Amino acid sequence: MRLPTRHRPASPARRRLLRAGLALLAGGMAKGLPAAPEALRFGLTPVILDDQIGFLNDWRDWLASQLGRPVTFVQRLKYRDITEAMLREELDMAWVCGLPYVQTRPFMSLVAIPCYRGTPTYHSLIITRRDLPPVDSLLALRGRIFAFSDPDSNSGYLYPTWRLHRAHTTPQAFFGKVFFTWAHRNTIDAVAAGLADAGAVDSYIYEEYRRHHPDVVAGTRVVERSPAFGFPPVVARDDLPAEDRAPFQQALLNMEHTPAGKALLSRLGLDGFVPPRRELFADIAAMWTEMSGSDGLQRAT
């Protein structure tokens, strides 16, 4: 069970209390599984600000009403946990990063791609602490403490590692210290607090975080912006029956055409969902292929 960072309190007692509360909530979700076998199981990763429980409940209820069947949201700490749950058929669909999709393409099919600011793409941002001397490139950050989000994240890991690979170095060699924060928003927190000097984050999360917490984001500065990549897509197990997959896809694509769906989208900061376009992920796949031949990628423990 992953704890949303924003609500992580200092005292162990409060943390225990919160954990118990969330466990109850999760228990409620889990109870839905055996009671309603027809429930659609949807996995979420930190490709969105997944700590807005009120929003997630509203979205889940909206989807259920559209599908005419219960929907269960499943959240995990790491991208890999969701990917593996998909492979074990514990989930029917998931909203994942472009990299896990590329990695597990043989077993996944695209359902829909979010549309952000008019295009179904986003960028990887290299950010630094605001109080660091301004630089204009990732390559000017030698010796710094660098925060990655998740080893299975494109914007938060693959792209910056690939950039260093092209410069014939590795993160371990180039930076003074690297660590994973397991979520883009954690990376922003770490850089703003000075725990890390710099980090790589998803541009959509960065802007959304700025919308919710401008004070935190103000402590950071963007020094490099990657080319456009396919936005983290919603995928389905490739063996999911069409009668489960098609209504879900339709519901997502129709979201922007219903007032309730539009309201939910605006809370997410997205324009809507567009039909699958595999070519959007070609660049990620190319970087992945280039990197998987090298030792440059660190595997998460």
Add this chain to the structure above:
Amino acid sequence: MRLSSYRYRIPLSLVGCVLLTAAVLGGALAWETYRNLIADRIAEGERMLQSMAPVLIQALKHDDVWLAWTALREPVNGHPPPRPYRLAVALDRFGHVFASSRPRDFRVGTAAADLPGPWGRLFTQLREDHLARPVRLRDGAYLYLASALHSEGDFSGLLVIGYPVAGFWARFREILWQGGGVLLALLAPITLVGWYWGRRMASPLVHLSHCMVKARTENLESLHCQLPAGRDEIGELARRFQQLLAGLREKQLLEQKMFAQERMAAIGRLAASVAHEINNPVGGMLVALDTWRHHNRERQDPPERLLSLLERGLHQIADTVSALLVESRGAQRDLTPQDIDDVATLLKAQRLPAGAHLHWHNGLHRPLPLPATPVRQILLNLASNALQAIGPGQNVTVRVRPEGGRLRLQVADDGEPIPAAALDTLFEPFQSHRPGGTGLGLWITYQLVQQLGGQIEVRSDAERTVFDITLPIPAPTARDTEERHADTA
């Protein structure tokens, strides 16, 4: 307001005791509170070390800086924590900062030895000693609690929590302010009660003291005091004072009786001279009448010379008797010039040694608001004494005149001086300096002068003996003025 009065001293003392007790108790409590505050902080810190340790061991094991930071960081939800806040730092097994609650001050990867403060020392000590309990260290502005982290028996790092001492003081001041407020709220009614109680305790004493002052200035006969009655010392004092007052009243009555007796005795002494004074004109008149009858049996009308002689003789008798009558009446009335002349009249009846003279200067021309009887008695006593002290050819001079707001009586003689040794005891009772005296005359004179609030002085040398008396003339009250008007009318 006299602070020396018990009316204020007792309540002030009680209030002072209350405040002193409160201050001492408050100080002791504050000191205990401060100690508890630190003890609580240490206990809290030790609990925090214990609860953080498993997460940090896990984070160190997996090189998960983020996880460690989530355990160490300050709460970010809601309001920012009050400054200065606690400090939490995790060092890895090489003594490098792994994560801290203040990443800007304790940068990830910095060696403990390079950090300001006791970090290098703490690290070395804890890496080498396998202490189960956390180490406590006061260094500079912080109180540090440090605990070694062990994973499967191996030293895997160090966790340190630092509490700023200024934080204790801030909290302590806060507690002091609150405690002080409560204490003041409690003290206010206690102080009021103390003040009231003190006033109550002092009131019988104050009452007694007032009564004693009144007893000195007011007439004992009309003195009415509600004296405190109690079983305590003040009650006892009051009872003794009552007895004293009763004694004084008795003494006063006795004195008045003695004054009256002495006056009558003086009149008695005068009576012989008065009788002689009357007898002389009477004898003269009888002889004159007898002579006239013997020579003029047929004549019906007495000659003018005889009538005039009789008239003068009768006037002399009338004057003498009326002076004596006034003397023995002793009624309370204002002093008039006639009173002074009356004394002279009475004294002239006394037989003087050959060639001796009584010079009488009455400078009083209008009545004075002084009681006539005691003034007459003072003058009579002193002048008769002086007349008895002179021998042939010697003189007694009496001067009476108002001087400013006072009446001055001077009785001087050039007779035998009073021995120096006798001067000291002159006004004491039963100290007669002449044969046949009661020894009360001068004592009574002295008492009368005292009662009138005046002064009496005696000078005696080879040339003369002078009794000099000044009596303050009371300002005439409205009632006095009215009465005088009524009298004159």
